[in-house]
Amino acid sequence: MGQEVNMQEEIQWIREVLSGNKQAYTHIINKYKNQLYATILRMTKNPQDAQDLAQEAFIKVYHQLGKYDGKGLFSSWIYRVTINHCMDEFRKKRYKQVEMTEDLLENPNHPEVIFLKKEKNRQLERLIATLPEDERMIILLRYVNELTYEEISELVGAPVSTVRNKLHRAKKKMRNTVKREGGYFDEMSNCR
Template structure:
Protein backbone atom coordinates (compact mmCIF):
# COMPACT_ATOMS: atom_id res chain seq x y z
CA UNK A 1 0.00 0.00 0.00
CA UNK A 2 2.58 2.58 1.10
CA UNK A 3 4.84 1.80 -1.85
CA UNK A 4 2.12 2.64 -4.39
CA UNK A 5 0.08 5.23 -2.49
CA UNK A 6 1.75 8.37 -3.83
CA UNK A 7 1.89 7.14 -7.44
CA UNK A 8 -1.76 6.10 -7.47
CA UNK A 9 -2.85 9.38 -5.90
CA UNK A 10 -0.73 11.34 -8.40
CA UNK A 11 -2.21 9.39 -11.30
CA UNK A 12 -5.75 10.06 -10.07
CA UNK A 13 -4.95 13.74 -9.59
CA UNK A 14 -3.46 14.04 -13.08
CA UNK A 15 -6.58 12.52 -14.57
CA UNK A 16 -9.13 14.40 -12.43
CA UNK A 17 -7.34 17.66 -11.50
CA UNK A 18 -9.09 17.75 -8.13
CA UNK A 19 -7.26 16.86 -4.92
CA UNK A 20 -10.28 15.60 -2.95
CA UNK A 21 -11.63 13.48 -5.79
CA UNK A 22 -8.15 12.07 -6.43
CA UNK A 23 -7.76 11.20 -2.76
CA UNK A 24 -11.15 9.44 -2.72
CA UNK A 25 -10.51 7.50 -5.92
CA UNK A 26 -7.00 6.50 -4.85
CA UNK A 27 -8.48 5.12 -1.64
CA UNK A 28 -11.20 3.36 -3.62
CA UNK A 29 -8.50 1.87 -5.86
CA UNK A 30 -6.78 0.26 -2.89
CA UNK A 31 -10.07 -1.01 -1.49
CA UNK A 32 -10.94 -2.63 -4.83
CA UNK A 33 -7.45 -4.11 -5.09
CA UNK A 34 -7.75 -5.55 -1.59
CA UNK A 35 -11.15 -7.06 -2.36
CA UNK A 36 -10.02 -8.46 -5.71
CA UNK A 37 -6.46 -9.53 -4.85
CA UNK A 38 -7.43 -13.14 -5.54
CA UNK A 39 -8.12 -12.13 -9.17
CA UNK A 40 -4.58 -10.84 -9.67
CA UNK A 41 -3.17 -13.53 -11.94
CA UNK A 42 0.42 -12.33 -11.96
CA UNK A 43 0.56 -12.03 -15.76
CA UNK A 44 1.68 -8.42 -15.32
CA UNK A 45 3.37 -6.45 -12.60
CA UNK A 46 1.28 -5.73 -9.52
CA UNK A 47 1.73 -1.99 -10.14
CA UNK A 48 0.31 -2.38 -13.66
CA UNK A 49 -2.75 -4.16 -12.27
CA UNK A 50 -3.16 -1.42 -9.64
CA UNK A 51 -2.81 1.35 -12.27
CA UNK A 52 -5.50 -0.37 -14.34
CA UNK A 53 -7.88 -0.26 -11.38
CA UNK A 54 -7.06 3.42 -10.79
CA UNK A 55 -7.52 4.36 -14.46
CA UNK A 56 -10.86 2.53 -14.60
CA UNK A 57 -12.00 4.28 -11.42
CA UNK A 58 -11.05 7.67 -12.82
CA UNK A 59 -12.63 7.07 -16.23
CA UNK A 60 -15.85 5.84 -14.63
CA UNK A 61 -15.88 8.83 -12.30
CA UNK A 62 -15.37 11.25 -15.19
CA UNK A 63 -18.14 9.61 -17.21
CA UNK A 64 -20.67 9.49 -14.38
CA UNK A 65 -20.04 12.47 -12.16
CA UNK A 66 -17.77 15.00 -13.75
CA UNK A 67 -19.00 16.54 -16.99
CA UNK A 68 -16.18 17.77 -19.21
CA UNK A 69 -17.28 21.40 -18.91
CA UNK A 70 -17.12 21.30 -15.10
CA UNK A 71 -13.68 19.69 -15.20
CA UNK A 72 -12.49 22.30 -17.70
CA UNK A 73 -13.70 25.19 -15.53
CA UNK A 74 -12.09 23.69 -12.44
CA UNK A 75 -8.74 23.36 -14.20
CA UNK A 76 -8.79 26.88 -15.60
CA UNK A 77 -9.63 28.43 -12.24
CA UNK A 78 -7.00 26.53 -10.21
CA UNK A 79 -3.67 27.92 -9.09
CA UNK A 80 -4.66 31.57 -8.57
CA UNK A 81 -2.56 31.84 -5.41
CA UNK A 82 0.79 31.21 -7.13
CA UNK A 83 3.52 33.83 -6.57
CA UNK A 84 3.96 36.51 -9.23
CA UNK A 85 7.44 35.28 -10.25
CA UNK A 86 5.85 31.97 -11.35
CA UNK A 87 3.19 33.68 -13.44
CA UNK A 88 4.49 32.73 -16.88
CA UNK A 89 5.19 29.08 -16.10
CA UNK A 90 1.89 28.85 -14.23
CA UNK A 91 0.02 30.16 -17.27
CA UNK A 92 1.77 27.65 -19.52
CA UNK A 93 1.01 24.75 -17.15
CA UNK A 94 -2.63 25.83 -17.05
CA UNK A 95 -2.73 25.95 -20.82
CA UNK A 96 -1.31 22.41 -20.98
CA UNK A 97 -3.81 21.19 -18.37
CA UNK A 98 -6.72 22.72 -20.27
CA UNK A 99 -5.52 21.16 -23.48
CA UNK A 100 -5.01 17.71 -21.94
CA UNK A 101 -8.51 17.93 -20.43
CA UNK A 102 -9.91 18.52 -23.92
CA UNK A 103 -8.38 15.35 -25.36
CA UNK A 104 -10.68 12.39 -25.98
CA UNK A 105 -10.79 10.01 -23.00
CA UNK A 106 -8.48 7.35 -24.40
CA UNK A 107 -5.92 9.88 -25.65
CA UNK A 108 -6.00 11.64 -22.27
CA UNK A 109 -5.46 8.36 -20.42
CA UNK A 110 -2.65 7.28 -22.77
CA UNK A 111 -0.94 10.68 -22.60
CA UNK A 112 -1.20 10.78 -18.81
CA UNK A 113 0.19 7.28 -18.34
CA UNK A 114 2.88 7.43 -21.04
CA UNK A 115 4.11 11.01 -20.70
CA UNK A 116 3.20 12.22 -17.23
CA UNK A 117 3.64 8.87 -15.44
CA UNK A 118 6.55 7.84 -17.70
CA UNK A 119 5.26 4.30 -18.27
CA UNK A 120 6.33 2.22 -21.25
CA UNK A 121 3.98 1.58 -24.16
CA UNK A 122 3.77 -2.04 -23.02
CA UNK A 123 2.74 -1.03 -19.48
CA UNK A 124 0.13 1.41 -20.80
CA UNK A 125 -1.12 -1.34 -23.11
CA UNK A 126 -1.57 -3.72 -20.19
CA UNK A 127 -3.26 -1.08 -18.03
CA UNK A 128 -5.73 0.03 -20.70
CA UNK A 129 -6.09 -3.48 -22.19
CA UNK A 130 -5.44 -2.27 -25.70
CA UNK A 131 -2.80 -3.39 -28.22
CA UNK A 132 0.54 -1.58 -28.09
CA UNK A 133 -0.07 -0.30 -31.63
CA UNK A 134 -3.32 1.34 -30.50
CA UNK A 135 -1.52 2.92 -27.56
CA UNK A 136 1.18 4.31 -29.87
CA UNK A 137 -1.41 5.74 -32.26
CA UNK A 138 -3.38 7.35 -29.44
CA UNK A 139 -0.22 8.78 -27.89
CA UNK A 140 0.84 10.18 -31.26
CA UNK A 141 -2.62 11.71 -31.78
CA UNK A 142 -2.63 13.18 -28.27
CA UNK A 143 0.78 14.81 -28.80
CA UNK A 144 -0.26 16.04 -32.25
CA UNK A 145 -3.50 17.53 -30.87
CA UNK A 146 -1.63 19.18 -27.99
CA UNK A 147 1.01 20.57 -30.34
CA UNK A 148 -1.61 21.99 -32.74
CA UNK A 149 -3.59 23.62 -29.97
CA UNK A 150 -0.51 25.12 -28.33
CA UNK A 151 0.77 26.49 -31.66
CA UNK A 152 -2.52 28.36 -32.04
CA UNK A 153 -2.31 29.77 -28.52
CA UNK A 154 1.36 30.76 -28.46
Protein backbone atom coordinates (compact mmCIF):
# COMPACT_ATOMS: atom_id res chain seq x y z
CA MET A 1 0.00 0.00 0.00
CA GLY A 2 2.76 2.45 1.01
CA GLN A 3 4.65 1.91 -2.24
CA GLU A 4 1.46 2.50 -4.25
CA VAL A 5 0.84 5.81 -2.46
CA ASN A 6 4.45 6.80 -3.11
CA MET A 7 4.13 6.00 -6.81
CA GLN A 8 0.91 7.99 -7.10
CA GLU A 9 2.58 10.90 -5.35
CA GLU A 10 5.59 10.68 -7.70
CA ILE A 11 3.38 10.47 -10.78
CA GLN A 12 1.57 13.59 -9.55
CA TRP A 13 4.90 15.42 -9.16
CA ILE A 14 5.99 14.30 -12.63
CA ARG A 15 2.71 15.54 -14.16
CA GLU A 16 3.13 18.89 -12.43
CA VAL A 17 6.72 19.28 -13.64
CA LEU A 18 5.74 18.34 -17.20
CA SER A 19 2.88 20.83 -17.15
CA GLY A 20 5.31 23.64 -16.29
CA ASN A 21 5.46 23.66 -12.48
CA LYS A 22 9.24 23.50 -12.02
CA GLN A 23 8.87 23.81 -8.24
CA ALA A 24 7.35 20.32 -8.10
CA TYR A 25 10.75 18.96 -9.13
CA THR A 26 12.18 19.88 -5.72
CA HIS A 27 9.99 17.09 -4.25
CA ILE A 28 11.72 14.56 -6.51
CA ILE A 29 15.17 15.96 -5.68
CA ASN A 30 14.49 15.92 -1.93
CA LYS A 31 13.20 12.36 -2.08
CA TYR A 32 16.14 10.90 -4.03
CA LYS A 33 19.16 13.16 -3.47
CA ASN A 34 20.63 11.21 -0.53
CA GLN A 35 20.19 7.78 -2.13
CA LEU A 36 21.62 8.87 -5.47
CA TYR A 37 24.51 10.75 -3.87
CA ALA A 38 25.40 7.68 -1.74
CA THR A 39 25.32 5.44 -4.83
CA ILE A 40 27.49 7.79 -6.89
CA LEU A 41 29.91 8.27 -3.99
CA ARG A 42 30.47 4.52 -3.86
CA MET A 43 31.25 4.58 -7.57
CA THR A 44 33.58 7.60 -7.52
CA LYS A 45 34.98 7.34 -3.98
CA ASN A 46 35.31 11.14 -4.16
CA PRO A 47 32.74 13.43 -2.43
CA GLN A 48 33.27 16.41 -4.78
CA ASP A 49 32.95 14.26 -7.93
CA ALA A 50 29.89 12.57 -6.45
CA GLN A 51 28.27 15.92 -5.72
CA ASP A 52 28.95 17.21 -9.24
CA LEU A 53 27.68 14.01 -10.86
CA ALA A 54 24.55 13.98 -8.68
CA GLN A 55 23.72 17.57 -9.73
CA GLU A 56 24.30 16.73 -13.39
CA ALA A 57 22.20 13.57 -13.04
CA PHE A 58 19.26 15.54 -11.61
CA ILE A 59 19.48 17.95 -14.55
CA LYS A 60 19.48 14.99 -16.94
CA VAL A 61 16.52 13.38 -15.15
CA TYR A 62 14.64 16.69 -15.36
CA HIS A 63 15.16 16.89 -19.13
CA GLN A 64 14.25 13.22 -19.65
CA LEU A 65 11.22 13.18 -17.34
CA GLY A 66 8.87 13.02 -20.32
CA LYS A 67 10.43 9.67 -21.29
CA TYR A 68 9.32 7.97 -18.08
CA ASP A 69 6.42 5.78 -19.22
CA GLY A 70 5.07 4.87 -15.77
CA LYS A 71 5.40 1.13 -16.44
CA GLY A 72 8.14 0.33 -13.91
CA LEU A 73 9.00 1.91 -10.60
CA PHE A 74 10.05 5.55 -10.92
CA SER A 75 12.87 4.86 -8.43
CA SER A 76 14.33 2.24 -10.81
CA TRP A 77 14.04 4.61 -13.76
CA ILE A 78 15.71 7.57 -12.00
CA TYR A 79 18.44 5.24 -10.74
CA ARG A 80 19.05 3.90 -14.28
CA VAL A 81 19.27 7.41 -15.77
CA THR A 82 21.74 8.38 -13.03
CA ILE A 83 23.96 5.30 -13.45
CA ASN A 84 23.98 5.75 -17.24
CA HIS A 85 24.96 9.39 -16.86
CA CYS A 86 27.83 8.42 -14.54
CA MET A 87 28.99 5.71 -16.92
CA ASP A 88 29.01 8.21 -19.81
CA GLU A 89 31.10 10.61 -17.75
CA PHE A 90 33.54 7.90 -16.68
CA ARG A 91 33.89 6.84 -20.29
CA LYS A 92 34.62 10.39 -21.42
CA LYS A 93 36.95 11.50 -18.64
CA ARG A 94 38.59 8.48 -17.14
CA TYR A 95 39.74 6.04 -19.80
CA LYS A 96 43.32 6.72 -18.83
CA GLN A 97 42.73 4.57 -15.74
CA VAL A 98 41.97 1.58 -17.94
CA GLU A 99 45.20 1.97 -19.89
CA MET A 100 47.56 -0.94 -19.58
CA THR A 101 51.03 0.05 -18.34
CA GLU A 102 53.63 0.56 -21.03
CA ASP A 103 56.83 -0.59 -19.34
CA LEU A 104 58.84 -0.38 -22.54
CA LEU A 105 58.13 3.32 -23.10
CA GLU A 106 60.94 5.36 -21.62
CA ASN A 107 59.76 8.82 -22.65
CA PRO A 108 56.02 9.22 -21.90
CA ASN A 109 56.03 12.82 -23.24
CA HIS A 110 57.32 11.98 -26.70
CA PRO A 111 54.70 13.10 -29.32
CA GLU A 112 54.57 9.63 -30.87
CA VAL A 113 53.92 8.00 -27.47
CA ILE A 114 51.16 10.53 -26.72
CA PHE A 115 49.59 9.80 -30.13
CA LEU A 116 49.71 6.02 -29.51
CA LYS A 117 48.09 6.40 -26.08
CA LYS A 118 45.28 8.52 -27.55
CA GLU A 119 44.76 5.99 -30.34
CA LYS A 120 44.72 3.18 -27.79
CA ASN A 121 42.03 5.00 -25.75
CA ARG A 122 39.95 5.54 -28.88
CA GLN A 123 40.16 1.85 -29.75
CA LEU A 124 39.21 0.86 -26.20
CA GLU A 125 36.27 3.26 -26.26
CA ARG A 126 35.05 1.78 -29.57
CA LEU A 127 35.50 -1.72 -28.18
CA ILE A 128 33.47 -1.02 -25.03
CA ALA A 129 30.81 0.82 -27.07
CA THR A 130 30.06 -2.42 -28.97
CA LEU A 131 28.83 -4.10 -25.77
CA PRO A 132 25.20 -4.14 -24.60
CA GLU A 133 24.45 -1.47 -21.98
CA ASP A 134 24.42 -3.83 -18.96
CA GLU A 135 27.77 -5.45 -19.86
CA ARG A 136 29.32 -2.08 -20.71
CA MET A 137 28.29 -0.74 -17.30
CA ILE A 138 29.81 -3.72 -15.47
CA ILE A 139 33.10 -3.47 -17.43
CA LEU A 140 33.36 0.24 -16.54
CA LEU A 141 32.47 -0.29 -12.89
CA ARG A 142 35.04 -3.09 -12.62
CA TYR A 143 37.98 -1.62 -14.53
CA VAL A 144 37.46 2.15 -14.44
CA ASN A 145 36.09 2.38 -10.91
CA GLU A 146 37.86 -0.74 -9.67
CA LEU A 147 34.82 -1.90 -7.70
CA THR A 148 34.63 -5.43 -6.30
CA TYR A 149 32.11 -7.94 -7.65
CA GLU A 150 30.11 -7.48 -4.42
CA GLU A 151 29.98 -3.68 -4.82
CA ILE A 152 28.92 -3.99 -8.47
CA SER A 153 26.30 -6.57 -7.47
CA GLU A 154 24.81 -4.11 -4.99
CA LEU A 155 24.90 -1.17 -7.41
CA VAL A 156 23.24 -2.95 -10.32
CA GLY A 157 20.89 -5.02 -8.16
CA ALA A 158 22.02 -8.40 -9.51
CA PRO A 159 23.59 -11.44 -7.80
CA VAL A 160 27.41 -11.68 -7.76
CA SER A 161 27.19 -14.76 -10.03
CA THR A 162 25.30 -12.71 -12.65
CA VAL A 163 27.89 -9.92 -12.43
CA ARG A 164 30.72 -12.46 -12.93
CA ASN A 165 28.93 -14.07 -15.89
CA LYS A 166 28.23 -10.72 -17.58
CA LEU A 167 31.81 -9.61 -17.05
CA HIS A 168 33.11 -12.87 -18.48
CA ARG A 169 30.74 -12.58 -21.49
CA ALA A 170 31.72 -8.95 -22.08
CA LYS A 171 35.46 -9.72 -22.01
CA LYS A 172 34.93 -12.68 -24.35
CA LYS A 173 33.04 -10.46 -26.84
CA MET A 174 35.79 -7.85 -26.66
CA ARG A 175 38.49 -10.52 -27.20
CA ASN A 176 36.61 -11.88 -30.21
CA THR A 177 36.29 -8.36 -31.67
CA VAL A 178 40.04 -7.83 -31.19
CA LYS A 179 40.85 -11.16 -32.86
CA ARG A 180 38.57 -10.28 -35.76
CA GLU A 181 39.71 -6.71 -36.22
CA GLY A 182 43.17 -6.60 -34.61
CA GLY A 183 44.32 -3.77 -32.37
CA TYR A 184 45.99 -3.09 -29.08
CA PHE A 185 43.79 -5.05 -26.73
CA ASP A 186 44.88 -8.66 -26.86
CA GLU A 187 45.91 -8.10 -23.24
CA MET A 188 42.20 -7.75 -22.33
CA SER A 189 42.25 -11.53 -22.22
CA ASN A 190 44.51 -11.29 -19.18
CA CYS A 191 42.21 -8.95 -17.20
CA ARG A 192 40.86 -10.51 -14.02
